[in-house]
Amino acid sequence: MVGTEMLVIGLLLSGMALAQGQYSFSVIVPGGEDANKDGTASDMIAQGAREGCPSVIRFPSRKYSWTILNYGSCALDLKTLTDENEQAYEDAINSATQDDEFVLCSGYFGSKALAAAAKDHPNKGFAIADFEFTPPVANIASILIRDDEEGFLAGLLAGEIAKDKSKRVAVVGGVNQPDTRRKVNGFANGVKQACPDCTPLCTYAASFTNKENESDEIFNALINTQDVDVVFNAGSITGTAVLKRMTTERGTLVIGDTTDEWVTNWAYGSVPGSERVLTSIIRDYRVLIRENIKRVLNGNLTTGVTTSFGVTENNETSTLRFADCHEACEIYTPKLQDKMQDYIQKMASGEIKPLIDHKSGYNHGGGLTSETTCTMIERKNSTQRDKLHGLRSLANQALPLEWLTAMSIFIFSLVTF
Template sequence: MFTTLTNANSGSNVNIGLVLQGGPDGTKEGTENALALQGLKDACLPSLPTSSGYQYKSCTPHTYTPQSETLGAYSGLIPSKTGENDFMMALGYFPSKAIQTAANSNGNKLFGIVDFEFTPPVGNIVSVMFSEDQIGYLAGLVAGEVAKSRGGKVAVIGGVDQPSVRRQVNGFGSGVKIACSTCIAYGLYSGTFESDPKLIKTVADLLTEKKVSVVFNAASIFGTLTLKNLTTQQGIYAIGSGSDEWVTNWAYGSVPGSEHVLTSVQTDYTVLVRSVVQSVLRANLTGGGTVFYGVNTDMRQSAIKLAPAHEAGGVFTKEVEEKMRGYVKDMTVGKLTTGVDHKSGDSRSSGSSSTSVQLLPLNGKPSSSSPSSNNHDSNDSNDNNNSNNKSTDRDENTVSSPRRSHAPSNKDNLDRLGRLFFSPAGLLVACLVVQVVDFIGPWMVL
């Protein structure tokens, strides 16, 4: 366990490598990659002011992007670039094995990984996590405030039943009860983060039957697609997560249902990466443990924050915004806590129950939040020997990060163009174009 870069001399230059996520999203606006890259640029400067406590003279950033988001894509990339950097950090589950391989082979270097937790910890790796219980808690506070005058029923869609998702689900239920003690908070676990049209309809029908007015997405792509169904077909209000979903998944308000997106609980990778890199440069980041980043009244320092209401300002009113600022202040100073156990994701404030929501069955089967062996967000080794710590094996072709930001898809963009073309304005423009062509056509022939 160490807190300094033993391979870099104080007062010298530090090389810091950031391994971005692979896949099609790249660094499009609003994605985790774009936000993380900005955080690296903010912190890793060519000239570091000594008055800010930095122990090094300068910093040189290096970024790497694998061809795809799979375990294999990272396995050759990270170990091969370790020699070029004094500190390396990667995002998500898929680089976890490669980071551990590099750390085991370079015991004198410090590594970091975001959105993945090594348990037991590895001495020269720092796990960096968002306080996921606060993500759900913040969404629950919004849902409770809005639902007070809209039937008092809300819900959260969880993905795979694992600790990171349970933390959000149970945080949500706790937040709802603070904002609206008479409200009912439902919850369910879909068992997937990916698209499943049949299951999406099942979940949407179930939540419609329960007459919920607000639904929070804690199921990545599956949750987003279900919310699109609910906002367009039922007029139910949505709370996104990860990115500002009104921007990334409702394409700046051009996708149907965008007017029902209340807000999103954003996980700000700019704040997180900037803070981690600054800690490295101040020689006060410690390996062998987990560092958590959460809400803060100072938005520049807050790793978890609410996105603007955009089109839903008539529902997510100024009064609700003011109440949310008060809640955030109380969370920052510890006056409000989520009551969620980090290790298991279970609720500690629900009496004999391990969950703070009323779990809904899917297809006649109970939606259980009991501890699961299907843990997709940390390794599961009981061996304390660092060289033998193993990340839990998973099918890399079926598992998706539970909190992945997505830019507008090709389908969304085609939908947007179709609505534009067949709108009154679009048809008028088309008619004008035809008339112009008819007028100049003979001249063009000449």
């Protein structure tokens, strides 16, 4: 049983490190063209690593049944990749595993190499952000930011804006998979929480990277519906491309995601349409990485499980927060900002919840009777995508393999003929 094999990372230290009073920690920073830009996920990860593992840090001794941890300092091995691909991660992880006691990376590209390293080095500790190992790996901690709360926050704000306007808002999702569904359906439920009479419109993209300029199709579908008051980006690069056209060609208000998009994608307000960016929902990787490094050093990070982080009552430890209003402060007013902080406190206390099932990404509990409160946007090329979405939905319900096989053959025949 994996549960009986859970390892507490604080108890995995080598005798040499204890003798030196130093803990060696490697953090793999995502690469690509945005690696060194201000405000990006890579920038936040690097900041969090430096804050969590400064060059000199002292801890009180903590006595366990067979050892005493007493670190004089924390040695940080920060590896920033030049390329964002599996080979780059494999090279960096293999190097880090040889040199350091604990290795942390993020995202899908590093998952295979990290799993291989963990298997070859069972007495070392590993963690991965933004990726979940299922089934879990005994000496890897999967650490996630709650996608459902991320979308829920955006939906609450969109609903507050729309309640005095047309009461129609939209979200552009990325690939239709559980993490994206958690964000999209969280958004829809947030809208309904703030504005029960509002209609949340939703769509999913075929890729996160705007392949074949799919953003144009999504934009056209949006403008062919009735006017929407706010559009939220839950689709990464594809979503940003849609938002830029909505701001410049339609004057629509938008909410960014993951980073402060006014800074990163509207280049500090130098890109047209920046004045229509209300705010962004920041996934604060600085906090996520910093707090989990602290957990490692304090001996209370457990591996072999998935741990999710989201909204907290303390802004210093919350991994989700609103970005500044920048040029849109006359719309996202101080009064409305206070309202959103009140929502955050209610979320942190459990008074209001996104009500999304983690595994499937669909609605769960709270009297919700349908798997989504979204109204899907009609799109020209959505027919085949909707059929495949239906098959995935059935698969999430753990139906018999024979039934799924028959259904897949039926759908394939529809698509083919």
